[in-house]
Amino acid sequence: MCAAKSRWHTRRHALRGASRPLYLWHRPGRVPWGVRRTSLTPTPFAPRAHERRPGAFAWGRPRRDGSRRPSVTTRNATGTGTPATPEPEPAAPASPAAVPDAGHPEAVIAAARGRIDELDGRIIALIRERMAVSAHVQRTRLAAGGRRVHLAREMEILRHYREGLGRPGTQLAMTLLELCRGR
Ligand SMILES: O=C(O)C(=O)C[C@]1(C(=O)O)C=C[C@@H](O)C=C1
Numbered sequence: 001m002c003a004a005k006s007r008w009h010t011r012r013h014a015l016r017g018a019s020r021p022l023y024l025w026h027r028p029g030r031v032p033w034g035v036r037r038t039s040l041t042p043t044p045f046a047p048r049a050h051e052r053r054p055g056a057f058a059w060g061r062p063r064r065d066g067s068r069r070p071s072v073t074t075r076n077a078t079g080t081g082t083p084a085t086p087e088p089e090p091a092a093p094a095s096p097a098a099v100p101d102a103g104h105p106e107a108v109i110a111a112a113r114g115r116i117d118e119l120d121g122r123i124i125a126l127i128r129e130r131m132a133v134s135a136h137v138q139r140t141r142l143a144a145g146g147r148r149v150h151l152a153r154e155m156e157i158l159r160h161y162r163e164g165l166g167r168p169g170t171q172l173a174m175t176l177l178e179l180c181r182g183r
Helices: 011-015 105-143 151-165 167-181
Strands: 007-009 023-027 037-041
Touching: 105 167, 151 167
Parallel strands: none
Antiparallel strands: 007 023, 023 037
8 A cells, every 4th residue: 555645535435325435544653663553434534734725625425406515624613514714716827838737747747846836936036025015014113103013904914815715824824924023
């Protein structure tokens, strides 16, 4: 079995018509005696970071109206399944030529990674620019006798990111604010 993955969706079970997938759940190296514990479970578990992205875990058979179970990112605190925040659609690539989708998987992945690196470079440059503008605002406010932190404005920013990116957007905004005004 593949050591890199800690969970597998059992396709055979899914094909037999199970209402949701079973996972072979692996906990590598977590036990002191070094044995992997493995179990097959349909139980929902705490999602990992990559599983909390919008759209993750929309598993299960489609309902009669064609909809699916809401993903973990949209279930509210009471677990009633009512979406808490509408999930934004991921932005489409700027142009199909920028991210080719045909050819050898290695070539497609290498090209897409090049594009991701380029985007990350631009994101970092934008964050640095934001930090400079934010520092300017803070210096101006401090010089006028105000405080470095403006909580009402921070709430606006958190809401903006949450509306744009869903719940993980809040975390991203908090990280940005920390970069801009310190802890
Ligand atoms: O908008 C402001 O008043 C700022 O000082 C900028 C900023 C930000 O980086 O967005 C930084 C600190 C404040 O607590 C709120 C927001």
